[in-house]
Amino acid sequence: MSNGATLRNGASGATPPPFATRRWALLAMSVGVFCIQLDSFGLNLALPQIGRDLHAGGDGLQWVISAYLLSTGTLMLGAGRLGDLFGRRRLLVAGLAVFGASSLVCALAPTLPALVGARVAQGAGAAMIMPVGLSLLTNVYPAELRGRATGWALGIGGIATACGPFIGGALTESVSWRAVFWLNVPLAVLGAVCASRTAESYDTSAPRSVDWGGLAGATAALAALCVVIDRGPRWPWPVALAGVAVAVALLILFVRRERAAAHPLVELSLFHNGPYMALTLAGAAANTATVMFLFVVPLTLQGQWNLSVVLAGTAFLAPALAMALAGPLAGRVPPRAAARLMAGCLCGGALVLVCLARTSSLTLYLAVATVGGAVLGVANSLTLIATQAVIRPERAGEASGVTKTVITVAAGLGVGLAGAVTDQDSDVGSETAADMALLITASGSLAACVVLAMWIRLREGMVRAGSAESGG
Template identity: 40%
Template sequence: MHTASSTAVRTGAFIAVAVALFCIQLDFFALNLAIPGISAELGVTVSAAQWSLSAYMLAIGCFFIVGGRVGDVFGRRGTLLAGTALFAAGSVGCALAPGLGPLVAARIAQGVGAAFVFPVAVSVITNTFPEQSRMKALGAVFGVANIGTALGPFVGGGFTEGPGWRWIFWVMVPLSLLSLLVALVYVPDSRDASVPRELDLLGCALIVCSLATLTTGVERADAWGWDSARTLTLFAVAVVTGGLFLVRERLTPHPLIDLRLLRNVPYVLVTVLGSLSNMGFVATVFLSTLYLQGVRGLSPLLAGTVFLAPALMVALSGPLGARLARHMRTTAVMALAGGIAGTGMYALTEVSAWWLYVPVFAWCGLGLGLGWTFSSVATQQVVAPARAGEASGVLMTFLVTLGAIALAGTAAAISAMTPQRAPEEAYDMILRLGGVAILATVAVVMALSHWLEAHGGIAARPGAPAGPGGGA
C-alpha cells in the first residue's frame, strides 16, 4: 500500500469507498418491496416483517456518531475494514436466516457495519484527495452510491418476484468482499493526531441508549399508542440519557462530539436542510409505494420500474452537487435542492396522468436526492479534515433519526386520516404539507444566510475567506 503511487492510492480509495456505499444504499432501498415476500416465506405478519427494515435503520442511526469518531481517533482505514467486514458477515446471515429473529439480528449487524463505513468512507475521501479535487471526488462517490439507490427498488421487486428476496443479500457478499480487498491494499490510514487513542465509552453508551429508545419509541408508537406507558417511558429515557450525554460531552477532556461543532452556523444550516430533505425523501418514497401498489394496483416489479425515474435523478445528484458547489455557496446549493424538492412534492399531488406523473416524480427525486446527498459533501467543506468523521457521523445521525421519525409520523398520519378520507386524499395532504414545510424552511435559511453574509459570518462565494461561522 505504501509503495503505490498517489494516483493509485486515490483510485483505490475511491473504488473501495464507492462500492461500500453502493452496497449500503442498494441494501436499504431494495428491501422495501421485499417485505411481503419475507412475510410470506417466514410465516409472519407484514408488520412483524417490517422489523427487518426498522432494525437496520435503528442500528445505523445509533452508531453513526460512534463510527465516525472511532475512525477519527483510532484510524479510518481499520474502521472502514472492520465495518465492511461486519456488513458482509451480516449479509451472509440475512441470506441464510431461518426465521425472523435471526434475520433481524443479522440486519442489526449489517446496520452497525454500515454505520461505521458511511462516515469513515466520507472522511477517507476527504483525507486522501487534495483540496482542489476533494469536492469532485465526493460528488462522484455519492453518484456511484446513489446508483444503488436507483437500482434498489427495481432489484428488490425483481428478486422478490423471481429467485427470492434472499438474493438481495447474496448480491451484497461479493461486492462487500471486493470493497474490503481493495481497501486493504490501497486505502491509506489517517486519524485525528491531536487527540489520544481513547474513546469516551460512557458517552458512546449514553448516545446509543438515547437514540435507540427515541427511534424505537417513534417506530412503535403507532402500534402501541403515542400516549401509552411504553411509548412515554421510551421517550423519557431518550430525553434523560440525551441530556446526560450533553453534560458528559461538556465535562470530558476528549469528547465523542466537540459541541463547538453545533456553533458552526454553516454546518448547522446544511444539517437542517439535509435532514429536512431526507425526511421528505423517506416520506415521499413510502407514500409513492403505497400509491403505486395500493391505488394504481401495480406489482412490486412494475412499481420498482416507475421508481427508476426519480432514482436516476438521485444518482445524478451527487456529481451535480459537486459541479454546482464550484460556483455557489453550499447553503445556496442546499436551498436550490429544497426549492426543487418542495415544488416537486406539492406538484405530485396535482397530477394523475402517467405522462406527467413520472417526470414530476423524477423532478421531486432530483431535489430530495440533491438535498440529502449534497449535505454529506457540504459538511466536509465547513469542518477541519481531522474531525471529518465526527462531522459526518453527527450529520448522518440527524438524517437517519429524523428520517425514521418522518416515516413513523407519516404512517401515523395515514392511520389517523383514512377513517374519514380516501387513502389517496390522505397521501396528497401529507405530501402538500411536506412540500410547503421544505419551501418555508428554505426561505428562512436563505434569509439567515444572507444576513450572516452581510455581517461577515460566512463566505460570500466559494473559496472566499469566511468569517467566524465558517465557509458556506
Template identity: 45%
Template sequence: MAVALFCIQLDFFALNLAIPGISAELDVSVSAAQWTLSAYMLALGCLFIVGGRIGDVFGRRGALLAGNTLFAAGSVGCALAPGLGLLVAARIVQGVGAALVFPVSVAVVSNVFPAESRARALGAVFGIANIGTALGPFVGGGLTEGPGWRWIFWLLAPLSALALLTGVLFVPDSRDAGAPRQLDVPGALTVVGCLGSLTLTVERGSAWGWGSARTLVLLGAAVGLGAYFVRREGRVTHPLVDLRLFRNPPFVLVTAMGSVANMGYGVTVFVATLYLQGVRGLSALTAGLVFLAPALVVVGAGPLGARLAPRMRPTAVMALAGVVAGTGMITLSLVTAWWLYVPVFAWCGLGLGLGWTFATVATQQVVPPARAGEASGVVLTALVTLGAVALAAAASAIAALTPERGAEAAYDAVLRVGGGVILLAAGVVLVVRHRLVVSGRVPPLSVHAPRPATDAPDRDRSAD
C-alpha cells in the same frame, strides 16, 4: 468507498419491497417482518456518531475494514437465516457494519483528496453509491418476485467482499492526530442509549400506540439521556462530539436543510410506494420500474453537487435543492395524468437527492479534515433519525386521514404538507444566511468562487 456505499444504499432500498415476500416465506405477519427494517435502522442510527469518531481516533482504515467485514458477514447471515429471529440478528450486524462504513468512508475521501478536488471526489462517490438507490426498488421487487428475497443478500455479499479487498489493497490510514487513542466510552454508551430509545420509539410507536406506557417510557429515556450527553460532552477533555461544531452556523444550516430534504425523500418514497401499489394497482416489479425515473436523477445529484460546489456556497446549494424538492412534492400531489406523474417524480428526486447527498459533501467543506468522521457521523445521525421521525409522522397522518378522505387524498395531503415544510426551510436558510453575511460572520454568495466553496469563517476552517 463507492462500492461500499453502493451496497448500503442498495440494501436499504431493495428490502423495502421484499417485506411481503419475507412475511410469506417465514410465515410471520407483515408487522413482524417489518423488524428486518426496524432493527437495521436501530443499529444504524445509534452508531453513526460512535462509528465516525472511532475512525477519527483509532484509524479510519481499520474502522472501514471492520465495517465492511461486518456488513459482508451480516449479508451472508441474512441469506442463510432459517427464521425471523436470526434474520433480524443478522440485520443488526449489517447495521453495525454500515454505521462504521458510511461516516468513515466520507472521512477517508476527505482526507485523501486535497481541498480543490475533494468535493468532486465525494460527488463521484455518492453518484456511484446512488446507483444503489436507483436499482434498489427494481432489484428488490424483481428478486422477490423471481428467485426470492434471499438473493438480495447473496448479491450484496460478493460486492461487500470486493469493497473489503479493495480497501485492504488501496485505502491509506488516517486519523485525528491531535486526539489520544481513547474513546469517551460513557459518552458513547449514553448517545447509543439516547438514539436507540428515540429510534425504537419512532419505529414502533404507531404499532404500540403513541400514548402507551412503552412509548412514553422510551421517549422519556431518550430525552433524559440526550440532556445528560450534551452536558457531559461540554465538560470532558476529549469529547465524542465537539459541541463547537454547533457554533459553526454553516454546518448547522447545511445539516438542518439536509435533514429536512432527507425527511422529504423518505416520505415521498413511502407515499409513492403506497400510491403505485395501492391506488394504481402496480406489482412490486412494475412499481420498481417507475422508481427508476427519480432514482436515476438521484444518481446524478452527487456529480451535480460537485459541479455546483466551486461556484456556489453550500447553503445556497442546499436552499436551491429545497426549492426544487418542495415544488416537486406539491406538484406531485396535484398530478392526475399518468404520463406527467413520472417526470414530476423525477423532478422530486432531483431536489431531494441533491439535498441529502450534498449535505454530507458540504459539511466536509466547513469542518477541519481531522474531525471529518465525527462531523459526518453527526450529519448522518441527524439525517437518519429525523428521516425516521418523518416516516412515522407520515404513516400516522395517512392512517388518520384515510377513513375520512380516502387513501389517495391522504397521500396528496401528506405530500403537500411535506413540500410546504421544505420550501419554508429553504426560505429560513436563506434569511439566516443573509443575516450572517450582514453581520460579517460568513462571506457573501459568490457565483464564481476562486476556490472550493466554503461558508465557514476563517476561525472555523482552521484545524482547531
C-alpha cells in the same frame, strides 16, 4: 508512498497519497454506499413474501426494516470518531466485513428473529461504512477534489437508493427475497479489498483514547430516540411521552458528560459552527422528503395506476437516473454557494411533492418525479459534501458521524410517516394517505427552506456589518 502508507492528519509536512490509493478509497466508499442504500430501500416490497416464507406477520415483520435503520442511526456517531482515532481505513474494512458477513446470515436466516438479529449486525456494519468512508475521502483527497470524489461515491449509492424498490421487488418476484442479501456478499468483499489498498489516515491532533462514557451515553440516548421515533406512534400516548422524556434525559446527560471530558467524543464547539449546523439541519429536512419520495412514488405507481412491481420499477428508472446523476453535480458546487442551493432544493422539493399529490396523468407524474429525483438527489449529496468542507479535516469522522446521525433519525421520521401510505390489504399505496403524507412532508420542506433563507440573510448581514466596521 505505497498502498500501505499512513496519512497522519494534523502532522506537519504530511504528503498527500498518490492517485492509486485515492482511487481505491473512492471505489470502496462507492461500493459501501451502494450496499447500504440497497438494503435501506430494497426490502420494502419484499416484506409480504418474507412474512409468508418465515411464517411471520403483523408489527413483527416491520422489524426487518426498523432493526436495520435503528442500529445504523444509533451507532454512526461513535463509529465516525473511532475511525478518526484508530484509523479510517481499518474501520472501513471492518465495517464492510461485518456488513458482508451479516448479509450472509440474513440470506440463510431460518426464522424472523434470526433475520432481525442479522439486520441489527448489518446496521452496525453500515454505521461504520458511511461516516468513516466520508472522512477517509475528505482526508485522502486534496481540498479541490474532495467534493467531486464524494459526489461520485454518493451518486453511485444514489443508484441503489432510487432503484432499491425495483431491484428488491424484481429479485423477490423472479428468484427470492434472499437474493437481495446474497447480492451484498460479493459486493462487500470487493469493497473490503479496495479499502485495504488505500492509505491509512487518522487524527493525530488528539490522543488515541476513547471517551467510553461519552460513547455509551451517546449510544443509549440515540437508541432511545430512534426507538421512540420508530415505535412511538404505535404506543399509548403516556408511554410515548415517557419514551421521549427518557431520550431527552439521556441526551442532556451526554452533553454534560462531553462538557466535562478532557477529550470528548464530540466537541461541543461543532454545534457552534453555523454553516455546518445550517447545512446539517437542512439536510435532515431534505432526507425526510427523499425517504417519502422513494416510498410513495413506487407504491403509487402500483396502486393508483395498477402497474406490476416490474413495470413500476421500469417506470421509476428515469427518476432513479436523475437521482444518481445528482451526486457528481453536487460535488461541483462551490462551498460558498452550498447554503443558497440547498434552500432552492428544499423549495423545489416541496413543490415537487405537492405536484405529485395533485397530478392525475401518469406521464406528467413521471416527469414531475424525474425532476424530484434530481432536486432531492442534489440536496442530499450536497449535505454530506458541503458539511465536510466547513469542518477541520482531522475530525471529519466526528462531523460526518453527527451529520449522518441527524439525517438518519430524520429518515426514521419519514419512514414512520410513509408507513401510513401502505394499505395492509393490498400491499400497495393508498391514494388518499399518499397525498396527505406528501403534503405534510412538503410543508416541512418549505418551512425548512424559509428558516435556511432567513439564516443566510442574517449571516450575510453580519458579514457586511463586520466588513464595514473593520473598514471604518
